[in-house]
Amino acid sequence: MPEKGKRQLQAEQTKDRLFYAADALLAEKDYEDITIRDIISKADVSIGTFYHYFKTKLDVFYETYRVADHYFAEVVAPELTQPTVREQILTFFDYYAHYSCDQTQPRLIYLLYNARNPHFNRDPHSGMSRVLIAVVQRGLDSGQIRSTDTAEQIASFLMVASRGLVYNWVTMDRSYDLPNMMRWYLERLLMAYLPA
């Protein structure tokens, strides 16, 4: 006997189609320039169906964001098993760079920063941040990092600065290799806390 009904399965697929259509569109243009008609025609469903699954235009994108959150907490965090905290941090930001390169992300970050929707009022990077803070805390505890700044301050310093790089990269039309540049950049940032 089937675990999930046929209907239920198809419903999930429909919602996914909508979700991926929105996500893909975000790779092409800004949130304001994406219309619901764009989304539904890409997903090949009716406009009524869109509103059956999402209460508002912003809602689809909010979904996108939740996926990102989950990725860092569940996928990236377990990968940070390198011997030194320095390496863990570099790995963390390597993931961040690759993640940002992933076609659809940069616009999403924009969106999350600038959305006027109450959903978005919390820090859109909180998922990531928590992961980084934990790493830094290990560095402080183990004496690998020596500083009077707190783990939160240090993690924030690094996050804020590297977001600046991602922005710059987007602004420059992604004209350089982000992961490479990220490494160069991080090595300089880390001079403040972990001189090589």
Added chain:
Amino acid sequence: MPEKGKRQLQAEQTKDRLFYAADALLAEKDYEDITIRDIISKADVSIGTFYHYFKTKLDVFYETYRVADHYFAEVVAPELTQPTVREQILTFFDYYAHYSCDQTQPRLIYLLYNARNPHFNRDPHSGMSRVLIAVVQRGLDSGQIRSTDTAEQIASFLMVASRGLVYNWVTMDRSYDLPNMMRWYLERLLMAYLPA
């Protein structure tokens, strides 16, 4: 040759009113949310007049941007006369922070990054950047900064990172004191090139 005619003078005043109205509005809301009606009703002119002076909505904001460019080249640069390069850099970013706090700027920065108008495709901070590069170059030349990185690379490193901070500040609803934080932040960034 005749001084400016009355007519010509009034024309300039009208254009200015339009320009300042747009600029002030930028302090309140995003570019996308500012309508031409907003602008003309603040400037108290007709819509026809608006289109007499600016070919398109983006044009007024472009004007705004040019003013910023000019400010850094003509006003800030001459102020950087402190004895050490370190102090000059800190002063430069202090201006940058105050400039960003100045009500109207943060949105403008966002606008400049996101505008789809061909005018904007160059680096919107080129005016500032040029000023900073010159300072860094003096540092390298005088031996105050020791690094194999070029002045462009170093200036870019600092600019990119501090833009990250401004973004963060905007994102956090300007909830902290930017100039103070900027100083804290710069002191850490400078560890890469100018350890205190």
Added chain:
Amino acid sequence: MPEKGKRQLQAEQTKDRLFYAADALLAEKDYEDITIRDIISKADVSIGTFYHYFKTKLDVFYETYRVADHYFAEVVAPELTQPTVREQILTFFDYYAHYSCDQTQPRLIYLLYNARNPHFNRDPHSGMSRVLIAVVQRGLDSGQIRSTDTAEQIASFLMVASRGLVYNWVTMDRSYDLPNMMRWYLERLLMAYLPA
């Protein structure tokens, strides 16, 4: 023959839940503003179920109306046993006033007047009217009312005028006590036929 099957019983309950939900909603807003979603979520059934019982949105409200009709014929009429016709009429309109106050009624009256459904094209107050006509007829027959007007005319005069009051009361946002005002009003209307 079997009592009602369990199935049949549940069906009736479901239909009732839908009916009462619609009725209650009518107390809050106009027919046009009530959506089927409102109804089903209040009744806690699915939209499919709604359409299983009612062919169209108007149908639920039609049901509501039939209940009102029934109320006057079966509940109010038997209560009109006062010694004088004058008192009976005042009692009748006292019921009418209270009935109109009863949360759900005013909107319903409006609905009945405005519905574009063919079902509603007859006089929505015919149930009440028949009761009042009978009373007035007794008044004429017993000589308590002296007039060349027919019972229908007199009853209609009173009904039409008092509906005017109910409308006024609704318009004024139910800001006064309807039963009290109804009595004041009726005393003046009755000057035409039953001077105190």
Added chain:
Amino acid sequence: MPEKGKRQLQAEQTKDRLFYAADALLAEKDYEDITIRDIISKADVSIGTFYHYFKTKLDVFYETYRVADHYFAEVVAPELTQPTVREQILTFFDYYAHYSCDQTQPRLIYLLYNARNPHFNRDPHSGMSRVLIAVVQRGLDSGQIRSTDTAEQIASFLMVASRGLVYNWVTMDRSYDLPNMMRWYLERLLMAYLPA
């Protein structure tokens, strides 16, 4: 030399076309059933033009209402010069009946009563009412009307009841002659204050 510019004149005509189109539509259907597209296609202008003149759908109809107000204050009032107050009142309601017969009015009255727009929250008949109150007051002052009720109460009694009649007439699909019925009706209403 022309008093009004050509443009200004044409603008007025356009607004009028819109206004009359809306008004005429009201004779055919209910407010809710009239779309802005109905109005503009009848007036033969663009939708942008509609919104140039009226901020909202309700606004056109609000205009209609103001016209009615003005009519009673400026046209009807001066006509009430009959020798007795009784005749003045009958004349007043004769105007009211004819005015209501005027194709476009009945729906308008509905609209005014039921609109959810703040504009309409005051008594939509205040224009008329004021005229009637003045007449009744003269009746009280001259002793033609003897009552302990105030002029406001008496006028209200009459207005409320006769609105009931207009509603009834609309409900009955205008199937009888309103002015005639109004007179019959008024004669009975006046028994409370001005027995013939």
Added chain:
DNA sequence: AATGAATGAGCCTTCATTCAT
């Protein structure tokens, strides 16, 4: 120089209703 009437494509969203399961 200045005005503002006119445009209309296009936006987001609502909602009654159908039908396969």
Added chain:
DNA sequence: TATGAATGAAGGCTCATTCAT
């Protein structure tokens, strides 16, 4: 009996822009 996924016409409204005056 009961469900809820899917539909799409239609609605009110915004806004940058043009052009005759």
